[in-house]
Amino acid sequence: MQKRVKAKLNSKQQKIIEELDGSLTVHLKSPPVDGKANQELIKILAKKFNIPKSNVTIKSGASSRHKLIEIHVDT
Template sequence: MQKKVKVKPNSKQQKIEEQADGSLTVHLKSPPVDGKANEELIKLLADKFDVPKSYVTIKSGLSSRQKLIEISTDI
């Protein structure tokens, strides 16, 4: 499954908001430095979709706020 994700780093609290079009807005506490925000994003999405972290991949937008995430559901 693929999801479009808009990331908002340096937020006061972590949360995931589902938008009307099916995309997600994710608020992260981590700053966008040295991949910390990407690591936190992967962990949060793995918890939300109840899959191991290795099943969550950032397909595009590694250094962008707009990302395309692939979540493997083959368990």
């Protein structure tokens, strides 16, 4: 499954908001330094979908706020 994600960095708390169009807005505590925000994003999405972190991949937008995420969920 692919999800469009908008990352909001340097937030006070982590949270995931599902938008009406099916995309996700994810509030992250990390700054965009050395890939820390991307690592936190993968971790929080893996926790939300109850899958290993290795099943979450950033397909595009690694250096952008708008990302396309591939999520491999076992059915």
